[in-house]
Amino acid sequence: MRPDPMAGAVLNGLSVDVEDWFQVGAFEHVIDRGDWGSLPSRVEANTDAVLSLFAESGAKGTFFTLGWVAHRFPALIRRIADAGHEVASHGWDHRRVFTFTPAEFRADLAQARAALEDASGQAVTGYRAPSFSIDARNPWAHAELAEAGYRYSSSVAPVRHDHYGWREAPRYAFRPLADAGLVEVPVTVAEIAGRRLATGGGFFRMLPSAITDFAVRQVNAEGQPAMFYFHPWEIDPGQPRVADAPLRSKLRHYSRLGAMAGKLRGLVARHAWGRVDAIVAQSEAA
Numbered sequence: 240m241r242p243d244p245m246a247g248a249v250l251n252g253l254s255v256d257v258e259d260w261f262q263v264g265a266f267e268h269v270i271d272r273g274d275w276g277s278l279p280s281r282v283e284a285n286t287d288a289v290l291s292l293f294a295e296s297g298a299k300g301t302f303f304t305l306g307w308v309a310h311r312f313p314a315l316i317r318r319i320a321d322a323g324h325e326v327a328s329h330g331w332d333h334r335r336v337f338t339f340t341p342a343e344f345r346a347d348l349a350q351a352r353a354a355l356e357d358a359s360g361q362a363v364t365g366y367r368a369p370s371f372s373i374d375a376r377n378p379w380a381h382a383e384l385a386e387a388g389y390r391y392s393s394s395v396a397p398v399r400h401d402h403y404g405w406r407e408a409p410r411y412a413f414r415p416l417a418d419a420g421l422v423e424v425p426v427t428v429a430e431i432a433g434r435r436l437a438t439g440g441g442f443f444r445m446l447p448s449a450i451t452d453f454a455v456r457q458v459n460a461e462g463q464p465a466m467f468y469f470h471p472w473e474i475d476p477g478q479p480r481v482a483d484a485p486l487r488s489k490l491r492h493y494s495r496l497g498a499m500a501g502k503l504r505g506l507v508a509r510h511a512w513g514r515v516d517a518i519v520a521q522s523e524a525a
């Protein structure tokens with residue numbers, strides 16, 4: 240038997256935020272939610288391509304999926320689950336949590352979870368806020384997640400960014416509530432000379448892979464798992480272009496899409512990855 244180079248390594252969180260090219264936060268002011276149903280959907284084909292890419296190395300991950308997507312493409316959700324991945328929630332239609340009242344958030348969570356559980360046949364116990372929209376503004380959100388029975392959230396970006404971020408949050412998994420076991424697993428940021436640097440999603444796509452490799456090794460050296468994320472539309476250079484979006488959003492969204500699949504394949508091969516529920520279990524056992 241060939242020795243496994245990953246044996247004994249810290250398992251890192253591999254996560255995919257499943258949403259279509261027209262559902263991203265950067266375009267929400269130029270594409271009306273009411274038009275989503277009439278736009279050419281590419282999420283099913285792109286997510287199938289992600290499943291194939293993961294299958295090459297046998298890596299398992301968590302697919303934080305919009306309820307809207309699960310409702311329209313239940314067979315896709317079933318394929319994700321059947322391949323051994325975790326199906327988790329990304330909310331119903333990508334509204335950011337700090338725009339909700341607690342009651343509206345509760346309703347959004349319930350609607351999304353019903354669609355995801357119906358389609359997957361799995362219990363949904365994980366949640367990722369759209370655009371990492373749990374921060375110092377909405378401390379009630381974690382309490383709502385615990386109340387709804389979620390085991391973990393991965394909704395915090397502990398970094399300063401123009402659209403999101405909670406710079407003061409811990410970099411590693413923490414329990415945000417004194418009276419509940421809910422675990423928050425922030426996405427990984429590298430720490431270089433006291434500065435925090437985002438590493439997933441568009442940052443991974445636009446910057447050299449070596450930066451993300453450095454971040455994964457840095458947190459693993461501290462005995463912690465990394466938490467990586469990306470989107471299925473990021474491996475799709477053929478997606479329609481949104482002409483009237485702000486220039487900065489377009490520069491970010493369309494940059495280096497063609498190189499993404501190859502970079503991902505390398506990253507997945509170089510580190511040990513797992514589902515986020517497994518990462519949470521690993522941190523609870525430590």
Ligand SMILES: [Zn+2]
Binds near residue numbers: 256258329333369370
């Ligand atoms: Zn998203």
